Amino acid sequence: MEGSEELRETLVAMRREIDLLRVEATHANLLLNALDSVLCVDGDADPFAGVFSALLPVFEYSHAIVLIENDHAQGTLECAAASRDSLVGSIWKAGRTFSKVLAGRIITTLSSADSEEWPDGIDVGLSQSQPALYLPLRVRNRRGLLMLLRDCDSSGFDRTHVALARKFSLLASHAFAATRANQTEAESHRLKQLTEQLKASQAELTFRANHDQLTGLPNRSHIQELVDAILMRKQPGQQLALAFIDLDNFKQVNDFYGHAAGDALLKRVADRVRAEIRKTDLIGRISGDEFVFILDPFREQAEVSALIARIRDRLQQPFEIDGARIRVSASIGVAFFPTHGSDYETLRRNADTAMYQAKTTSKGSIGFFNQTLGKEAAEKISLEHSLRTALRNRDFRYALQAKVDIRDQRIVGFEALARWVDAQGRVHPPGKFLALASELGLLDGITNIVLDALIDDLPRLDACFGTDVSYSINISAAQAAKIAFMEQFVQRIAGTGRAGSFTLELTEEAFVAAGPFQSRIFPLLREVGVGVSIDDFGTGYSSLSILADITADELKVDRSLITSIHQRPRSQSILRAIESLSAALSMYVVAEGIETVEERDFLLNATSITCGQGYLFHKPQFVDELIRSQTPTMPMPASGERFSSAHPSSRSPQSSALSF
């Protein structure tokens, strides 16, 4: 879901909601403090000192001034309280701004604004240009206002402060009314109710801001606060374990049973984990199907292992949800404080790394972080950086490996294979970068670079091998499902006017997944005339029934079936079955990974396969080297036999996809 519009939208909504809840909770808390300050004042003592100090941390003001309408002089206000005592008793004119505030408006000013109401002769280090926030008040049955000022060089108050001021203004006015010596029972009762409501609402808001609404568990930010607080209290020698749980195949549960069932499952998972952990332990949900739990305290790590194994086993028991029996598993990674990190974020990241390693090895397993994993993670980050730079610098090239007619070793096609050539000129094989490039979403860029280069090189290749030789490029199953990428890719091939010279090699997985490839891309390939090859057949789903549904041009039998084929009767039987079915479906068969003369001879003598690929015939070469090797003075690298370029009249043996 990463990067999708839905994810972005959900995150914005979540952030908005959490921000709102946190602001509301903060507001409520502040108002309670301020009200307490007002209500705890004895007799006629100044209630404002407490209010000023309660408001200071939130509004970050430098000066506070309370002005009350002056009964003795119409159109003026008198300073009733101020953080600067010398201002008390000063007289202010009720100009345009003050009149609006007295009428109930909250106003904040721009930092450059001058106040027309400012009295003459005030000299207490205040300036008319200070950003100000004005709140209406009613004090002892008279109208008034609270003015908060910030220093001239600080940023002004914003709309959040206005919202907070609106709430405070109302409550403070009630509080001031209640502190009057002659306060009525009704006012007192109303204020008490208001305070109780506020307390309840504050507790609820705090809970909502800190907890996941679905499971009721602490959310990402709250669990971090809780863990950091625990870590702060740790004494030397004390430990803590942080475990990261990720449900396996949760997306499939959502896809198959629906999101309501997915949500119910998450609740049940939370319940089960909660039931297993101890009172002193903590659990939180940090995103969709990811949970962390904290084991604290424990005496030895075996204790942690046993508890986590119990949780893992418990989660493997089926869940009954809406009449359906749903089985899931969870992969769990664990990191220990202080060995693997001294703060929450490091511990979580390392536990995540251990979980990922565990999941990669076997879903539903448990992994413990260690320094080797840490080193691997650091290397992965470094490789990720290098790969991104390489893509930006277009440091990818391609090598060509020939497909030959095994009867006479004539070239019938080439498979383009991506190579990363770093700044030092080192050539990195696909195994070094392909998986990470795919994970990082860089594969499309690399594939495009290879296609660009191949298209640029076509004239030279044509001159050397003729125009009937075909060129294959590998496309991953994930790429095959991306409509926009594939449409652009195919359009670029079509733009060469030589679409018939290209073949896309796709693994069976691309064909198995029903969806956009089958419905949109496959017809497009057919329309423009690009060939389609099923790559690595025999390693993936290997369902012969797939073949009945696809009209591919070529089927490449994986090297695992070809290796030592002359000594393996079972592989020979399978190969014959594939060969027979392919013939019936008019698909050309290519044998991959031929490395020995014995393998070639078996194929020649015992099968009707005529096209092969492998080190026996040719090792991949960059184009310059390949073309040079075709000159009379240059020997061929692999078999020692020079190719002769075939110009087959049919398009049958077209080669591979960027076989990375």
Added chain:
Amino acid sequence: MVSLKSFVTSGKSTSDALAELAAAVDDSGITPDLVCVFYDCDHEDQPIFDFIRQRFPNAAFLGGTSCSGVMNEVGLGGMGSIGLLLIEDPDGDYGSAAVRLDADVADCAERALHAALEDADCAGELPELIWIYQTPGQEEAVIEGLRRVVGDRCPIIGGSSADNTVAGKWRQIGPDGPMNDGLVVGVVFSSGGIGFAFQGGYEPSGHNGVVTRVGYDVGDESGVITKARGRQIITIDGEPAATVYNRWIGGVLSEKLAEGGNILTDTTMYPLGIDAGKIEDVTHYVLIHPDQILEDGALSTFASIEEGTQLYCMRGDKTRLVERAGKVAAAAAAALPGGITNLAGGLIVYCAGCMLAVGDQMPKVSKAVSASFNDMPFVGCFTFGEQGFVLDRNAHGNLMISAIAFGR
């Protein structure tokens, strides 16, 4: 108590359309404090200005031309339409001011904002919202000028006026009359509160690169260039920008690479994006729409870019652009104090490029907004640039959708 009314009339001469609007407005029983007017560029400006001034002499007033007309809760007005949004708020304050944009655009914007605040009788006060409508081309400088006054303490939302064929026939209209090179600023101090949202409907396609050279904008009248920023991307990753971009989008522009020319329609589904910030490690983008291929393979855009910026190739589709309008409107309404139940109506700024791409499905856009606004009154204009508040920052983008919701 805030109340809104919208009126759209279409397909008539300016005088006929205004006569129809007059009859509708007279029956509405509303005395607006703010009037927004948007209209097809084929209409005459002066009669529209006279109409507004005579009918609503005391109201703040702003608007301008909108690509191929307007929309409201009833539907799409279509070519030749005029739309009016009247906002009545006796307990609020509203003001507007206009300025022609001369060499120091930021200064002009700053002056216009102060004048609008004066007009609202709120000089020196931080407004709840600044609403702008302007000539396309200098939006970043306009925002810079406004931010000098308010920073990012209040949202700046608006659009860049548009014509129907990118022929430069866009105009703006404000309290001093119509202009073709100006900026109109409105300030809002609503008594019912506001909500807003600013989003695009596109996703990164995977291609990206770094802007290595731009055609500079001259910073001010001194002619001194202070930073490498401009609306012409000359190279990406050291290669001619149009070549790289064409490769990213699958050769759609191949035929235009040599000759250059307008690529606005070709690129609507494949804009460029720049990183606007992250939430939970997921990147959010502000969009930039390439509109022309220039000499030497440079790309002209509707927004400024700095050298060194990482550019992302984005992609969209019609369905998403239709649905997005409704989602943006819903997000704005949800952000109101009291939520959507407090909604009195709204205002939508929808990119004209998106509108042209959506084509005959545009009626679905007005329906989607209307549904999200619970059929409350709104007017939508179609613009050549959109301004809004994203990730705590005021920004200018292309192919975006801005929505304002007014609370009761």
